Amino acid sequence: MNGKHVAVLMGGFSSERPVSLSSGAACADALEAAGYRVTRIDVDRNVAETLAALRPDVAFNALHGPFGEDGTIQGILEYLEIPYTHSGVLASALAMDKAQAKHVAAASGIPVADAQVMDRHAFGPKHPMKPPYVVKPVSEGSSFGVVIVKEDQSHPPQVVTSSEWRYGDRIMVERYVAGRELTCGVMGDTALGVTEIIPQGHAFYDYDSKYVKGGSRHVIPAQISPNIYQKIQTLALKAHQAIGCRGVSRSDFRFDDSSSAGGELIWLEINTQPGMTPTSLVPEMAAHAGYSFGEFLSWMVEDASCLR
Secondary structure, three states, X not given: OOOOEEEEEEOOOOOOHHHHHHHHHHHHHHHHHOOOEEEEEEOOOOHHHHHHHHOOOEEEEOOOOOOOOOOHHHHHHHHHOOOEOOOXXXXXXXXXXXXXXXXXXHHOOOOOOOEEEEEHHHOOOOOOOOOOEEXXXXXXXXXXXXXXXXXXXXXXXXXXXXXXXXXXXXEEEEEOOOOEEXXXXXXXXXXXXXXXXXXXXXXXXXXXXHHOOOOEEEEOOOOOOHHHHHHHHHHHHHHHHHHOOOOEEEEEEEEEOOOOOOOEEEEEEEEOOXXXXXXXXXXXXXXXXXXXXXXXXXHHHHHOEOOO
């Protein structure tokens, strides 16, 4: 038995609560099987008091979305001096803001698509950029609020300015990059394998294709040329380091090999709290590298610290 007391933080109150509950339950079960003493915490607004009373050796952060992924819970854990997994305050906040993360990535020589940030209420009857383009909330995950505007669409998407919109007023309008959906995880200072994501019955890798059974197919290793495979690994590690991530992260890419000789490879974003069920993308990459799910999670627990 390991003996360490691990508090698994899950749930929370973002749009990604159901995903976090699934990740957290899977992690808690696997960590118990690996010999850790585990307490499951469904995070609410009193989480600081709960953690202060519990005083675990490590907090395993299985939260997704705002509060759990944007530096907020990381700041609470720093204040309480409880070692935690994944990225620290600054890197988490930076990665959660897609626009700022894109600026840092571009400054580090990582290829990104042209984009602009605007207030959703400024959306008028004219397109903000030539279609096709993508509209996405600046600080959301799991593809919540993502809208693809096709080339033949006559006006901007009306949902963005409607009262139904729940994802904040700051939005990013980004040039649409056609092609293949590729992703690569990083574990410490090592890039893992590259996975191609093939949505099944969906126009893109949206919420349902991520979390509904049969919504997508994962191909690892991705069937791409060795030089593109290695370039993706290099760029994923570069993004992880430039943004200051710790522990585990995952970078998403689009690769359009239909036109130019070498194709166009574009970095989209980095995820500091990737899904953590055994069939999620990064655990699959770790398994491809030879780590069981329990070994992978144990590595994260042992890597935990403050001042990340």
